[in-house]
Amino acid sequence: MYAEAVLKFKKLNTQAQQREAVVQGRSLSPYRLRYTCNHSEPEYNRFMERYSRQIVFSGLGRIGQKKLLEATVAVVGVGALGSVSANLLCRAGVGHLRLIDRDYVEKNNLQRQILYNEEDAEKRYPKAVAACNHLSRVNSEIILEPVVAELSAANIEQIFEKVDLVLDGLDNWETRFLVNEACYRFGIPWIYCAALGAETMSMNLLPDENRPCLRCFMSPESGSAAGQSCAVAGVLNMATGMIAAVQTAEAVKILTGSTEIRNGLFVADLWNNRFKTIRIEKDIDCPVCVHRRYEFLNRFGGSRVTRLCGSNSIQVMPSKPAQLPLEMMAEQLAKNSDNRTKIEVYPFMLNFDNGRNHIQIFQDGRAIIENARDETEALSIYSEYVGL
Numbered sequence: 001m002y003a004e005a006v007l008k009f010k011k012l013n014t015q016a017q018q019r020e021a022v023v024q025g026r027s028l029s030p031y032r033l034r035y036t037c038n039h040s041e042p043e044y045n046r047f048m049e050r051y052s053r054q055i056v057f058s059g060l061g062r063i064g065q066k067k068l069l070e071a072t073v074a075v076v077g078v079g080a081l082g083s084v085s086a087n088l089l090c091r092a093g094v095g096h097l098r099l100i101d102r103d104y105v106e107k108n109n110l111q112r113q114i115l116y117n118e119e120d121a122e123k124r125y126p127k128a129v130a131a132c133n134h135l136s137r138v139n140s141e142i143i144l145e146p147v148v149a150e151l152s153a154a155n156i157e158q159i160f161e162k163v164d165l166v167l168d169g170l171d172n173w174e175t176r177f178l179v180n181e182a183c184y185r186f187g188i189p190w191i192y193c194a195a196l197g198a199e200t201m202s203m204n205l206l207p208d209e210n211r212p213c214l215r216c217f218m219s220p221e222s223g224s225a226a227g228q229s230c231a232v233a234g235v236l237n238m239a240t241g242m243i244a245a246v247q248t249a250e251a252v253k254i255l256t257g258s259t260e261i262r263n264g265l266f267v268a269d270l271w272n273n274r275f276k277t278i279r280i281e282k283d284i285d286c287p288v289c290v291h292r293r294y295e296f297l298n299r300f301g302g303s304r305v306t307r308l309c310g311s312n313s314i315q316v317m318p319s320k321p322a323q324l325p326l327e328m329m330a331e332q333l334a335k336n337s338d339n340r341t342k343i344e345v346y347p348f349m350l351n352f353d354n355g356r357n358h359i360q361i362f363q364d365g366r367a368i369i370e371n372a373r374d375e376t377e378a379l380s381i382y383s384e385y386v387g388l
């Protein structure tokens with residue numbers, strides 16, 4: 001039977017495809033590889049040799065491995081949590097990873113965001129692209145798909161298309177509630193995960209009528225009240241690494257149909273040595289999983305200006321959908337600037353630094369502005385240089 005189920009893969013990541021690839025809501029992958037089932041058994045066995053140490057683990061076996069290879073997982077946010085989860089899933093042989101992140105790599109990320117290096121931070125590489133870049137050298141036999149975008153009500157259905165499981169690597173509550181609603185609406189299991197200081201928590205949220213969703217035990221009010229940022233309270237890399245590994249183990253169990261999937265909210269405090277699983281009841285009046293009212297999913301547009309967690313940057317979204325000709329913009333900006341201004345243009349973003357402001361402009365019209373005093377100043381810098 002396995003002889004027929006053999007995988008064939010074809011590499012499509014040419015330089016030209018890479019240049020065209022990324023950006024705007026949903027991207028084509030520069031790291032896309034495809035497999036079909038018409039190889040001989042020896043070739044199949046050679047392919048599976050990579051995973052031999054986990055195949056012999058009785059909980060997984062060859063059937064489990066095959067399920068992983070056929071699965072598509074979206075990791076939302078490839079920061080401290082997501083970079084660990086994506087790394088583990090890539091090495092474990094999940095066949096298709098869609099990595100979604102709106103942000104770029106900074107030096108203060110390197111303490112805990114294990115996929116990145118100093119060069120990524122110097123070049124301010126978008127995290128989704130840098131993550132896929134590194135992981136494509138770890139496992140070239142899976143599909144890696146970077147999505148450089150702010151996950152929103154407008155693009156979430158498209159980004160979660162054909163996804164079997166969603167992993168939470170987020171740093172903000174608003175997007176978590178949006179993910180919760182989308183996963184219930186589209187029937188996708190997802191795994192909540194969060195870390196602050198040395199404290200962490202994770203919970204499997206399966207779109208099952210009898211199980212609770214995130215909204216059953218957390219409201220937007222309580223979420224934002226508890227939502228201290230890692231820039232203020234700090235975060236240990238051991239805490240993020242541990243809880244992301246816990247989350248990924250549950251992901252592997254869900255994808256392979258294990259009966260050992262954990263129920264309840266797992267909570268750990270690595271500094272004070274506390275580990276427990278809290279039983280969570282379904283809220284019989286829950287707006288999401290009982291009444292099917294999708295407050296965040298129906299909120300098109302969202303907020304235009306957001307201060308990014310753990311940095312001195314402000315993100316500004318365009319007021320209408322856009323597809324910017326970045327090279328042309330770079331030429332225009334260069335004409336109107338003095339020779340101290342630094343402008344770099346990549347296929348997926350434009351870096352502009354005139355000594356006062358550093359701005360990263362993405363193809364979808366989104367911009368990240370560093371060192372703006374407040375949201376109002378960020379908006380006026382945005383309209384000066386991007387104007388959407």
Ligand SMILES: [Zn+2]
Binds near residue numbers: 215216287288290
């Ligand atoms: Zn609920």
